[in-house]
Amino acid sequence: MGNGQTLSTDQMLAIARQHKGFVSEVIYCSESSSADYKLIYYSSECEVDFCGHGTIACMYSLIKSIAELMEKSELVIETNNKGNLIVYNRISEQDAVFITAPEPKHIGTDLPSEIIAQNLKLRSEQICNQYPIDIIDAGLRTLIVPLTALKDEVNVYPHEQQLKNFCLDHDIDIILIFTKEVQSTQNIAHTRVFAPRFGYLEDPATGSGNSAFGYYMIKNKLWDGTGTSIEQGNTGMEFNIVKLITLDGKILFGGRATERIIGKYLI
Known part of the structure; x- marks a missing residue:
């Protein structure tokens, strides 16, 4: 979501329900006033507090496709229910991004x-x-x-x-x-x-x-x-x-993603 676009909770849930059986969760990425990006997670049933594999897929694809992001070693994401988390860009060295897990x-x-x-x-x-x-x-x-x-x-x-x-x-x-x-x-x-x-x-x-x-x-x-x-x-x-991996006593999880379908979703 960009250019000031917003979706209601009902719209986000409806889109996730349309994708039941194709994906586990739908990740909504938008602008943030407190971080580089804001991520919201929905399964076909409800909003999900946090989705780690979806965060990896979203941020790996986003960073790899935008040259100025590839230059950054760290980004901050805002999540609806787990606060702000750090994304570590290790695509050049390890073909992966790492995310700080929420406090256990x-x-x-x-x-x-x-x-x-x-x-x-x-x-x-x-x-x-x-x-x-x-x-x-x-x-x-x-x-x-x-x-x-x-x-x-x-x-x-x-x-x-x-x-x-x-x-x-x-x-x-x-x-x-x-x-x-x-x-x-x-x-x-x-x-x-x-x-x-x-x-x-x-x-x-x-x-x-x-x-x-x-x-x-x-x-x-x-x-x-x-x-x-x-x-x-x-x-x-x-x-x-x-x-x-661990960093300063916190666990970071990481991986990479493969784009399967690319396109625009019209509502």
Whole structure:
């Protein structure tokens, strides 16, 4: 949105609903009085507090397409619900942009593993008892569940409505399952993220969820904060890669984007 254009909340939700099944979220980018750009996020169900992969895609495409932005090493984005965040332009060096994750909230949980397993369509023994189940909010309230084996993790297919009801009942935005067993040893872990309360079962690449997982790994001494990467996805897709680094005690998540369709949207 530019040249003073604005959309109402109803219009933004209507556009997102039109794209249900094509994209997980629609990102609205406009001018800002307090930052370089303002980003608002909508799924087909509602406004989303924060969308990490959408932020990466939007800012990577924007910076790469505007010469004066390519000259900048940092930009500031304003978000509706998570304040201002810094975008680090590393396209020339790493073909990636990095985003500061929102300040984490360590919420914790006492949800029984048996109930979690039941709602994820897992057997209880598939959940790894070596690491804790936890809830951390680094943009979205994320239930983090460790699994033992990669073959189990990539083949989990919960029932969408059942999992949505579970998330709504327990005030959970997304569920991240992970295993330390990976397809490529270049990556530190494999994750999958379920987001049924936003109108779709699985998110193929998740900035906020993997940022929460980054804080989880530091908390549980699984990661020392140096640059690393996470592979994400199920057995039926090519795994996406999300990069994590720390800067001044904060986690930055990063990646790149590929433009699939370019055009103008007329209302």
